[in-house]
Amino acid sequence: MRHIISLMMENEAGALSRIAGLFSARGYNIESLNVAPTEDASLSRMTIVTRGSDEVIEQITKQLNKLVDIVKVQDLSDGCHIERELMLVKVKATGEYREEMKRMADIFRGRIIDVADKTYTIELTGTGAKLDGFLEALDPAAILETVRTGASGIGRGDRVLKI
Amino acid sequence: MADTELTGAEIVVRCLAAEGVEHVFGYPGGAVLNIYDEIYKQDKFLHILVRHEQAAVHAADAYARSTGKVGVALVTSGPGATNAVTGIATAYMDSIPMVVITGQVPTPAIGMDAFQEVDTIGITRPCVKHNFLVKDVKDLAETMKKAFYIAATGRPGPVVVDIPKDVTQHLCAFHYPDSISMRSYNPTSKGHAGQIKRAVQMLLEAKRPVIYAGGGVILGDAAEQLIELARYLGFPVTNTLMGLGGYPSPDPLFLGMLGMHGTIEANMAMQHCDVLLAVGARFDDRVIGNPKHFQKEARKIIHIDVDPSSISKRVKVDVPIVGNVGQVLAELTKLAQAAGHGPDPESIKAWLAQIELWRSQDCLKYDRESAVIKPQFVIEKLYEVTGGDAYVTSDVGQHQMWAAQYYKFAKPRRWINSGGLGTMGFGLPAAMGVQMAHPGAPVACITGEGSIQMNIQELATCKQSNLPIKIILLNNGYLGMVRQWQEFFYEERYSESYVASLPDFVKLAEAYGHVGMKIEKPEDVEPALRKAFGEYKDQLVFLNFITDPRENVYPMIPAGKGLSEMILI
Ligand SMILES: Cc1cc2nc3c(=O)[nH]c(=O)nc-3n(C[C@H](O)[C@H](O)[C@H](O)COP(=O)(O)OP(=O)(O)OC[C@H]3O[C@@H](n4cnc5c(N)ncnc54)[C@H](O)[C@@H]3O)c2cc1C
Ligand SMILES: Cc1ncc(C[n+]2csc(CCOP(=O)(O)OP(=O)(O)O)c2C)c(N)n1
Ligand SMILES: [Mg+2]
Numbered sequence: 153m154r155h156i157i158s159l160m161m162e163n164e165a166g167a168l169s170r171i172a173g174l175f176s177a178r179g180y181n182i183e184s185l186n187v188a189p190t191e192d193a194s195l196s197r198m199t200i201v202t203r204g205s206d207e208v209i210e211q212i213t214k215q216l217n218k219l220v221d222i223v224k225v226q227d228l229s230d231g232c233h234i235e236r237e238l239m240l241v242k243v244k245a246t247g248e249y250r251e252e253m254k255r256m257a258d259i260f261r262g263r264i265i266d267v268a269d270k271t272y273t274i275e276l277t278g279t280g281a282k283l284d285g286f287l288e289a290l291d292p293a294a295i296l297e298t299v300r301t302g303a304s305g306i307g308r309g310d311r312v313l314k315i
Numbered sequence: 316m317a318d319t320e321l322t323g324a325e326i327v328v329r330c331l332a333a334e335g336v337e338h339v340f341g342y343p344g345g346a347v348l349n350i351y352d353e354i355y356k357q358d359k360f361l362h363i364l365v366r367h368e369q370a371a372v373h374a375a376d377a378y379a380r381s382t383g384k385v386g387v388a389l390v391t392s393g394p395g396a397t398n399a400v401t402g403i404a405t406a407y408m409d410s411i412p413m414v415v416i417t418g419q420v421p422t423p424a425i426g427m428d429a430f431q432e433v434d435t436i437g438i439t440r441p442c443v444k445h446n447f448l449v450k451d452v453k454d455l456a457e458t459m460k461k462a463f464y465i466a467a468t469g470r471p472g473p474v475v476v477d478i479p480k481d482v483t484q485h486l487c488a489f490h491y492p493d494s495i496s497m498r499s500y501n502p503t504s505k506g507h508a509g510q511i512k513r514a515v516q517m518l519l520e521a522k523r524p525v526i527y528a529g530g531g532v533i534l535g536d537a538a539e540q541l542i543e544l545a546r547y548l549g550f551p552v553t554n555t556l557m558g559l560g561g562y563p564s565p566d567p568l569f570l571g572m573l574g575m576h577g578t579i580e581a582n583m584a585m586q587h588c589d590v591l592l593a594v595g596a597r598f599d600d601r602v603i604g605n606p607k608h609f610q611k612e613a614r615k616i617i618h619i620d621v622d623p624s625s626i627s628k629r630v631k632v633d634v635p636i637v638g639n640v641g642q643v644l645a646e647l648t649k650l651a652q653a654a655g656h657g658p659d660p661e662s663i664k665a666w667l668a669q670i671e672l673w674r675s676q677d678c679l680k681y682d683r684e685s686a687v688i689k690p691q692f693v694i695e696k697l698y699e700v701t702g703g704d705a706y707v708t709s710d711v712g713q714h715q716m717w718a719a720q721y722y723k724f725a726k727p728r729r730w731i732n733s734g735g736l737g738t739m740g741f742g743l744p745a746a747m748g749v750q751m752a753h754p755g756a757p758v759a760c761i762t763g764e765g766s767i768q769m770n771i772q773e774l775a776t777c778k779q780s781n782l783p784i785k786i787i788l789l790n791n792g793y794l795g796m797v798r799q800w801q802e803f804f805y806e807e808r809y810s811e812s813y814v815a816s817l818p819d820f821v822k823l824a825e826a827y828g829h830v831g832m833k834i835e836k837p838e839d840v841e842p843a844l845r846k847a848f849g850e851y852k853d854q855l856v857f858l859n860f861i862t863d864p865r866e867n868v869y870p871m872i873p874a875g876k877g878l879s880e881m882i883l884i
Binding site: 165166169170173177210211214215220221 | 440441444445497498499500622628631
């Protein structure tokens with residue numbers, strides 16, 4: 153099953169490689185991973201999307217908790233949560249594409265954030281499925297480049313990951 | 316008044332002294348010269364110069380295993396650090412508390428492919444509990460404090476502190492923290508009260524109970540609490556290879572070691588019990604064999620471990636108790652005693668009778684009339700001659716298993732071996748660490764002619780440091796454990812398992828300034844041992860026992876098979 157795991161870790165050099173190393177050494181898979189500092193500069197927050205049986209996910213959370221740099225781990229999939237991912241897509245904007253791309257961006261509530269003679273760059277946020285849907289809706293010949301952040305997640309309502 | 320400032324090298328030495336370190340095992344080199352200069356000037360701890368960094372780490376590791384204190388090793392950057400890696404991984408697999416200080420090239424040179432630069436943090440990351448690169452002398456003292464704290468608490472393990480050379484020169488006021496607290500690291504020690512209650516109820520209702528006790532009992536110094544609980548309940552106990560000595564072997568409730576080379580009574584009891592109390596043991600593949608086969612029998616499992624990730628890793632358990640073994644066992648005993656009734660005596664009696672039936676197959680029998688020396692015989696004689704009270708280290712192979720099976724360990728921290736990584740070359744340096752920690756105590760290193768050659772250079776260290784170790788070489792002329800697998804599973808194709816061109820070990824021992832003996836007849840075994848532990852008590856004696864080259868370790872569970880599928884003699 154797909155799980156989205158959120159964690160807080162000390163903002164120390166090498167902390168990220170400990171996590172990446174753990175996943176590769178134990179053969180866990182990482183679908184996506186993103187990390188950035190939080191409002192408290194000494195802490196980073198990471199979101200990992202992984203897949204595995206219940207036993208594997210249990211081991212993953214236990215092994216993550218065991219890493220000395222990790223302060224807190226939460227499997228967001230255990231409860232209600234929200235996921236968002238950011239994607240930037242560079243598309244052709246010549247000929248009839250110029251109008252079509254603008255229309256598609258509007259439909260998916262994307263924004264064109266860079267306009268050039270021959271290209272647009274569209275910014276889109278949403279769940280992974282929505283981003284996939286957008287790419288599928290575009291004419292593949294029009295897509296020049298895509299970049300995605302991987303999912304970030306947060307619990308709904310009172311569910312807070314804080315130390 | 317401003318504090319006087321110390322160099323990083325001085326700070327390292329002061330930290331070690333503040334931690335009460337008495338022995339450091341190491342080998343110098345460019346990146347640690349400043350630290351060595353400070354070692355020269357101090358008298359708080361003794362530095363033991365080894366002949367290979369791997370040996371320094373094994374010695375520090377065994378020092379920790381035999382005392383419970385944190386072992387300390389010191390090596391230089393680059394090749395010093397890479398040579399140390401096998402030792403670090405060995406300690407990691409067996410959860411041994413240790414601090415390894417590695418030198419590093421100066422901070423401005425890091426990443427420049429500098430002379431003797433390796434990414435020590437990167438290389439050791441998968442085989443340490445934690446590691447630190449100290450980039451600023453201001454962080455040095457606190458980092459050292461953290462290193463010792465992390466190594467010794469929770470599930471113990473090795474911690475590497477990588478110190479660039481310039482940091483050992485930089486100046487800083489020295490303050491060693493008395494204690495440390497880390498928001499990201501808080502090991503649990505007290506078990507969950509509700510789970511403990513459930514466990515007691517389960518134990519009291521057991522009809523066919525077994526206590527399966529592992530290295531955690533030794534690491535947690537909980538032998539006393541284990542004995543108390545087992546005796547109060549009258550439950551049989553089996554030990555893993557790492558748990559030996561955690562329950563006294565001569566005790567009638569003791570089933571011997573379980574697992575791949577475990578006894579019939581231990582393996583059958585483990586397979587057929589209805590309630591299993593696992594104490595500081597991790598359901599290793601060498602212990603339960605095939606987990607599917609193990610799970611075919613219905614049983615309830617209670618598992619005590621400080622490390623939550625050890626629980627339900629290979630086998631799903633019913634009552635997980637995360638906590639320190641000693642505390643949890645004491646709590647279990649207290650509650651069991653308060654219950655006012657023990658387990659059903661009739662059921663337990665019938666179960667123990669069944670166990671005696673298994674035991675009566677005498678699975679550790681061997682040919683005592685043999686005209687060639689049987690390795691098992693040597694271990695039995697060693698047990699007799701040392702009164703069962705020696706510190707015994709071992710290398711890896713058949714001799715290791717015979718040591719585990721035939722030396723009846725009665726006390727914890729007396730059996731020192733590499734179980735998890737299975738590192739040949741561990742035995743001799745381990746004996747050095749043990750002998751340093753226990754001067755005057757009898758220390759035997761049981762080894763094979765393959766293993767001993769992996770760190771044979773340490774005979775020089777033993778000479779320099781006057782370590783009167785007794786090397787018990789069970790010389791079968793084969794990489795015996797490999798040969799046994801080839802006999803059983805590869806139709807006797809003995810590919811590269813014959814050790815040709817063996818040195819004359821007696822001359823070799825003498826060349827290093829020690830006593831050497833070659834023993835070829837069974838009747839000479841005991842006199843040679845008596846001489847070694849008597850007349851030559853104060854010297855290193857290298858006893859080369861020429862043993863039966865075809866002897867195998869029995870029982871044996873083939874890899875991937877279940878506990879009741881043993882190959883018997
Ligand atoms: C050639 C060879 C053959 C082998 N054959 C066998 C065999 O037949 N039988 C056998 O048993 N082994 C055998 N082994 C060893 C095997 O590979 C494992 O190393 C061993 O079984 C593990 O022992 P353990 O389960 O006691 O765990 P250990 O590795 O000792 O782990 C200790 C456990 O206790 C926990 N712990 C530590 N401290 C505490 C504390 N204070 N409180 C609570 N929990 C704590 C840890 O978290 C860990 O889970 C063999 C090895 C070799 C090299
Ligand atoms: C460093 C290392 N290399 C290889 C092995 C694989 N191995 C396990 S036992 C063994 C044979 C050991 O031979 P010896 O020391 O003579 O002991 P014996 O089995 O004959 O008692 C080997 C090669 C190992 N455990 N460690
Ligand atoms: Mg051999």
